[in-house]
Amino acid sequence: MKMIEVRNLRKQYPNHLAVEDVSFEVAEGEIFGILGPNGAGKTTTVECVAGLRKHDGGTVRVAGLDPRAQRDELREVLGMQLQSAELPEKIKVWEAMDLYASFYPDPANWQELLERVGLAGKHDTLFKNLSGGQRQRLSVALALVGRPRVAVLDELTTGLDPQARRDTWALVEQVRDSGVTIVLVTHFMEEAERLCDRLALIDAGKVVATDTPAGLIAQVGGDQRLRFRPTAPVADDVLLALPEVREVSRNGDQIVVTGTGNLAPAVTLALADRQIVPTDLRIEQATLDDAFLALTGRKLS
Amino acid sequence: MKLLLLETKLHLRDWPSMLFTIGLPVGLLVVLGFSIPGFTEQQESGERIVDTHMPSSMALLALLTLSCSVLPAVMATYRQQGVLRRMSTTPVHPSRLLGVQLLINLAVGAVSTALLIVVAWLAFGSAPPRQWAGFVLVFLLGSAALMALGLVIAALAPNAKSAPGIGSAVMFPLMFLGGIWVPREIMPDALRTVSDYSVAGPFAQALKDTWAGHPPQLMHLVVVAAGLVIFGGLAVRLFRWE
Numbered sequence: 418m419k420m421i422e423v424r425n426l427r428k429q430y431p432n433h434l435a436v437e438d439v440s441f442e443v444a445e446g447e448i449f450g451i452l453g454p455n456g457a458g459k460t461t462t463v464e465c466v467a468g469l470r471k472h473d474g475g476t477v478r479v480a481g482l483d484p485r486a487q488r489d490e491l492r493e494v495l496g497m498q499l500q501s502a503e504l505p506e507k508i509k510v511w512e513a514m515d516l517y518a519s520f521y522p523d524p525a526n527w528q529e530l531l532e533r534v535g536l537a538g539k540h541d542t543l544f545k546n547l548s549g550g551q552r553q554r555l556s557v558a559l560a561l562v563g564r565p566r567v568a569v570l571d572e573l574t575t576g577l578d579p580q581a582r583r584d585t586w587a588l589v590e591q592v593r594d595s596g597v598t599i600v601l602v603t604h605f606m607e608e609a610e611r612l613c614d615r616l617a618l619i620d621a622g623k624v625v626a627t628d629t630p631a632g633l634i635a636q637v638g639g640d641q642r643l644r645f646r647p648t649a650p651v652a653d654d655v656l657l658a659l660p661e662v663r664e665v666s667r668n669g670d671q672i673v674v675t676g677t678g679n680l681a682p683a684v685t686l687a688l689a690d691r692q693i694v695p696t697d698l699r700i701e702q703a704t705l706d707d708a709f710l711a712l713t714g715r716k717l718s
Numbered sequence: 719m720k721l722l723l724l725e726t727k728l729h730l731r732d733w734p735s736m737l738f739t740i741g742l743p744v745g746l747l748v749v750l751g752f753s754i755p756g757f758t759e760q761q762e763s764g765e766r767i768v769d770t771h772m773p774s775s776m777a778l779l780a781l782l783t784l785s786c787s788v789l790p791a792v793m794a795t796y797r798q799q800g801v802l803r804r805m806s807t808t809p810v811h812p813s814r815l816l817g818v819q820l821l822i823n824l825a826v827g828a829v830s831t832a833l834l835i836v837v838a839w840l841a842f843g844s845a846p847p848r849q850w851a852g853f854v855l856v857f858l859l860g861s862a863a864l865m866a867l868g869l870v871i872a873a874l875a876p877n878a879k880s881a882p883g884i885g886s887a888v889m890f891p892l893m894f895l896g897g898i899w900v901p902r903e904i905m906p907d908a909l910r911t912v913s914d915y916s917v918a919g920p921f922a923q924a925l926k927d928t929w930a931g932h933p934p935q936l937m938h939l940v941v942v943a944a945g946l947v948i949f950g951g952l953a954v955r956l957f958r959w960e
Contacts (some may be wrong), residue, residue: 469806492809499807502800507731512724519720520808563808 420445420480420567420598421466427474428461435461436472437622445566448589448599450609450616450630452705454715458622459602460500463569466600467497480566493521496565498556500572500602506545510536510555513544514562521563534558534588550581557588561597568592571602586612606705618705620713634703637711641702643674643684645695651688659683671697721810725818729826735788740830742783743776744837751842758842765930768842773834774925775898777857778918780830782896784823785864786871786889787882792819793872794881802959812959820865827861848931852924856934856942860921863942866949867917873956892918914938917945 421443428436436458443449451459465472468484468491477484480494504513514531518524531537534554539547547555553573560568570589574582589612593599603609609616610630618625618633626633640663653665656674661683664675674684681700688695710716730736750772751757757767765771793816796802802812838844847853871888875881893899896918902910913919920938927934 467807469803489809492807495807497807499800499804502804504799504801504804505728505796507728508724512727516720516724517808520805520810522809559804560807 418445422478425475428472439624441617447614448593450613451602452609452616453619457619495567496560497569498560504544508544510542511540517559517562525562525564530558550577567598569600625712633708637708641680645698648694722818729822739780739783743780744833747776769844770926770929773838774929776834777831778896778922781827782889784827785868786885789823789868790872790881790885794875795878798878847929849928853928856924860942863946866953869953870949895919896922
């Protein structure tokens with residue numbers, strides 16, 4: 418079932434066109450990523466989906482609801498964690514949860530929710546004394562307290578240290594496992610690759626491509642690159658004879674082999690036949706960054 | 719209801735604002751009343767300054783601080799921090815938070831004023847407002863007009879930091895025109911005419927009149943009510959939630 422359908426979304430601000438033409442669909446239970454550089458229109462897109470902004474063109478449906486006409490119903494179906502939204506400094510964690518729970522007709526048990534996001538021990542802590550990661554986890558908990566079917570998480574891990582980022586990723590996966598459909602807005606390639614079932618690459622207000630992370634990478638050719646130092650000299654021809662190899666270049670005593678398919682096993686086997694060991698072997702695969710570069714001609718970050 | 723309770727708690731946790739809006743006016747009344755000999759002496763009119771002028775001026779001080787400084791600072795901060803935006807993702811519109819803030823500030827103003835009445839009576843034997851119904855009406859009307867002005871300030875402030883500055887720039891002239899420093903009776907005619915149309919001036923005068931037992935002057939009520947309509951309309955048009 419389609420949880421979210423966006424068709425030809427368009428949003429014009431007084432002095433610039435934030436979203437020109439964005440279409441995508443999100444299936445129930447998916448983690449759907451919206452990936453793109455800063456200023457690509459990601460946030461505007463999800464704000465239109467969440468009914469925080471009125472779009473000028475196209476159609477948006479969330480669980481069959483029109484965010485413009487059915488704002489109130491939408492609020493009960495969709496929870497949103499906003500980019501850099503804070504709380505009053507002197508509010509305690511439990512007070513925020515209790516308050517936001519009171520906004521919904523059928524809220525989740527917020528004590529349980531605090532435990533799930535790992536903040537049970539911070540029950541009485543003031544918001545201003547929480548770390549960045551703790552604030553984000555509280556934000557996620559607040560977005561979930563109304564028991565939404567869809568959660569929109571906007572730049573959830575921006576500004577977090579690597580450990581806090583990994584903890585937050587684990588939390589997102591856990592939320593999905595509880596049956597909530599997730600829309601994840603991010604400009605981190607690694608995050609999108611790790612978490613998203615499918616994602617839309619957005620650039621300059623348009624969707625460049627929509628696919629699984631592996632599918633997007635495959636779209637740009639899926640070239641792999643092998644770097645190693647052979648224990649004995651190898652002629653280029655030996656390697657070029659392999660069907661997987663497309664190109665061989667040398668960098669001092671280092672050999673760089675570019676190709677596709679099962680490149681690494683093919684090359685190491687061919688070397689082993691000649692009693693040569695590839696030392697310092699490194700395998701580089703194309704990333705979403707490369708896919709983005711190939712599709713737009715611009716770097717993601 | 720939970721929102722009202724919680725925001726009240728947050729307000730009480732912000733003790734400097736409580737000090738300025740409840741402690742300072744009462745403290746000034748007591749300290750100035752006892753230390754400046756003229757304040758407890760009978761004037762030509764037969765009244766003492768601590769009878770009506772001082773307590774009603776201090777009530778105006780409390781209300782101006784609440785409306786021009788506390789309220790805009792809180793609302794501009796909530797807007798800048800995204801508290802209002804976060805609330806607009808829930809089924810409860812952030813206007814509820816605004817309403818709660820207005821109520822709390824009005825309540826603090828009422829507590830401050832009530833305390834002034836009691837302390838003036840205990841410390842100086844000043845009689846409580848004699849025209850009490852008129853006093854309450856004037857208090858509510860004037861407070862509403864000043865709160866609406868506070869919301870205009872909150873709307874115009876580009877960020878949380880600038881709100882108190884803009885608030886002070888509005889508040890100090892209004893204190894002056896309201897006769898807190900120079901009583902309206904001894905203002906030069908031109909200045910008093912300006913004061914008559916400054917909302918704070920007629921508000922202060924009407925508080926004082928009803929305190930002394932006279933009915934408020936119609937013109938004063940009209941100016942304050944006009945202020946409420948104008949500031950209220952501007953606030954509705956200008957206020958931004960994000």
